[in-house]
Amino acid sequence: MDDILQNGHKLLHPGLSVDCVIFGFHGNQLKVLLLRMKHAAQWALPGGFVRKEEDVDDAAVRVLQSRTGLEDVFLRQFYLFGEVARSEPNLNGEMMVRQGKAPDQDHWLRQRFVSMGYYALVDFQTAVPRPDPISDACAWWDLQQVPVLALDHSQILAKALETLRRQLTYQPIGYNLLPEKFTMPELQKLYETILNKALDRRNFQRKMLGYGILKRLEERKSGGAHKAPYLYSFDKERYQLALQDGLQQGW
Amino acid sequence: MDDILQNGHKLLHPGLSVDCVIFGFHGNQLKVLLLRMKHAAQWALPGGFVRKEEDVDDAAVRVLQSRTGLEDVFLRQFYLFGEVARSEPNLNGEMMVRQGKAPDQDHWLRQRFVSMGYYALVDFQTAVPRPDPISDACAWWDLQQVPVLALDHSQILAKALETLRRQLTYQPIGYNLLPEKFTMPELQKLYETILNKALDRRNFQRKMLGYGILKRLEERKSGGAHKAPYLYSFDKERYQLALQDGLQQGW
Numbered sequence: 001m002d003d004i005l006q007n008g009h010k011l012l013h014p015g016l017s018v019d020c021v022i023f024g025f026h027g028n029q030l031k032v033l034l035l036r037m038k039h040a041a042q043w044a045l046p047g048g049f050v051r052k053e054e055d056v057d058d059a060a061v062r063v064l065q066s067r068t069g070l071e072d073v074f075l076r077q078f079y080l081f082g083e084v085a086r087s088e089p090n091l092n093g094e095m096m097v098r099q100g101k102a103p104d105q106d107h108w109l110r111q112r113f114v115s116m117g118y119y120a121l122v123d124f125q126t127a128v129p130r131p132d133p134i135s136d137a138c139a140w141w142d143l144q145q146v147p148v149l150a151l152d153h154s155q156i157l158a159k160a161l162e163t164l165r166r167q168l169t170y171q172p173i174g175y176n177l178l179p180e181k182f183t184m185p186e187l188q189k190l191y192e193t194i195l196n197k198a199l200d201r202r203n204f205q206r207k208m209l210g211y212g213i214l215k216r217l218e219e220r221k222s223g224g225a226h227k228a229p230y231l232y233s234f235d236k237e238r239y240q241l242a243l244q245d246g247l248q249q250g251w
Numbered sequence: 252m253d254d255i256l257q258n259g260h261k262l263l264h265p266g267l268s269v270d271c272v273i274f275g276f277h278g279n280q281l282k283v284l285l286l287r288m289k290h291a292a293q294w295a296l297p298g299g300f301v302r303k304e305e306d307v308d309d310a311a312v313r314v315l316q317s318r319t320g321l322e323d324v325f326l327r328q329f330y331l332f333g334e335v336a337r338s339e340p341n342l343n344g345e346m347m348v349r350q351g352k353a354p355d356q357d358h359w360l361r362q363r364f365v366s367m368g369y370y371a372l373v374d375f376q377t378a379v380p381r382p383d384p385i386s387d388a389c390a391w392w393d394l395q396q397v398p399v400l401a402l403d404h405s406q407i408l409a410k411a412l413e414t415l416r417r418q419l420t421y422q423p424i425g426y427n428l429l430p431e432k433f434t435m436p437e438l439q440k441l442y443e444t445i446l447n448k449a450l451d452r453r454n455f456q457r458k459m460l461g462y463g464i465l466k467r468l469e470e471r472k473s474g475g476a477h478k479a480p481y482l483y484s485f486d487k488e489r490y491q492l493a494l495q496d497g498l499q500q501g502w
Contacts, residue, residue: 013363014265056333056365080331080367082307112264114307116331169497170421246420 005101009108012049017115018060019047020075021160024124024140025177030193031124031140032157033068038136044150060118068138069130075118078163086152087112119160123177165195170246172213172239183221183229211247213238256352260359263300268366269311270298271326272411275375275391276428281444282375282391283408284319289387293401311369319389320381326369329414337403338363370411374428416446423464423493426485434472434480462498464489
């Protein structure tokens with residue numbers, strides 16, 4: 001840490017950071033991954049700096065891995081937070097003061113930073129976070145219970161959630177979040193959880209089947225109610241195509 | 252220009268540029284706005300640097316205005332071009348050499364730059380470009396005839412076009428590009444021009460009417476064929492809502 005404070009300007013691309021919003025879903029719960037740095041009062045998104053010799057997209061993957069332990073996460077760019085005001089008051093600098101450092105006004109960490117936002121949606125049960133050495137906690141938070149975050153991270157989280165919700169209208173979602181075979185109500189619950197609202201059962205089913213990304217299986221869900229619901233799985237080829245071209249399969 | 256070369260590092264956010272992909276539509280033609288700098292062999296997208304005291308989104312608007320004369324363009328972020336390789340070979344530096352300058356290896360302009368891409372779609376007939384003092388040409392190019400561009404601008408253009416085409420599947424388009432009253436074939440032609448492919452007339456009409464953003468007018472198009480086609484206009488309120496929530500009006 002001391003080395004980075006002293007030599008960061010030689011190693012890092014100036015004035016550029018990345019912040020990762022990792023949403024986690026499992027069993028009808030939607031969470032977000034947050035970190036709390038040692039000596040810090042507030043929780044924050046996992047973020048960090050970009051090395052001089054590193055693609056920005058690669059930096060996001062490395063930062064996420066090194067700060068939270070999460071690997072193999074497919075991160076998407078969603079927005080560059082480029083306002084001047086986000087670096088004032090200079091909370092990076094203040095944090096350093098709290099940690100007993102007193103950086104000069106022209107210290108690299110006190111300069112203006114723009115931050116590239118990345119997001120992903122993973123199964124939080126298989127993604128077990130561990131904090132890095134400069135943090136004392138790394139945890140999945142219920143979205144409803146997230147406190148006010150450090151810096152402008154509350155806005156970054158809000159924008160990511162908006163992006164994730166919009167994504168539902170034109171891209172498929174659910175692969176790796178649901179069991180391989182799932183029922184229509186389970187898929188609907190995923191959408192309802194992300195959107196935080198109830199959806200009409202029949203409309204949902206009609207719309208979802210219309211996308212042509214589901215295969216209805218021969219077997220039905222055993223146990224449970226008198227009429228066992230159908231089981232579905234994703235048609236991986238069509239799912240992949242819809243990821244690429246959009247759910248409407250273009251025009 | 253000399254002042255910027257000498258003092259740019261004091262005025263500008265380091266290592267960050269913006270590039271604008273401005274698509275122009277009018278009368279079934281799709282074009283893109285390109286600049287050619289003096290002494291430069293290749294055409295390029297209008298781009299520039301971000302000032303220390305300037306939001307990145309504002310920088311894009313200012314850069315576009317100052318380099319091409321285009322005002323009041325609503326620019327959207329679409330991708331951060333953050334690869335290391337895009338700054339090697341250092342074409343900024345090479346261009347300066349061609350212009351008779353010989354910048355040091357550590358000159359600010361020879362450092363690595365990441366570039367935020369912005370795009371917009373405007374009516375090219377009402378948007379008349381004029382080159383800035385460092386360029387000798389600024390013109391609308393037919394998309395089919397665009398030459399290989401400077402730097403990585405060919406890739407930036409390709410990515411913007413991909414984004415614009417994907418946008419058609421989840422956001423309305425056409426306001427300010429079509430006359431206030433237009434026919435369904437005119438609207439279809441806009442889509443076909445952007446997608447560069449023919450669409451089925453009946454499917455197009457069904458899908459488009461399904462979005463609920465059009466008002467069919469009482470009057471019909473006069474003149475022309477034996478059966479005059481209906482005229483439509485956008486329902487501005489619903490159009491605005493669809494811009495915000497997506498054409499499917501969310502879930």
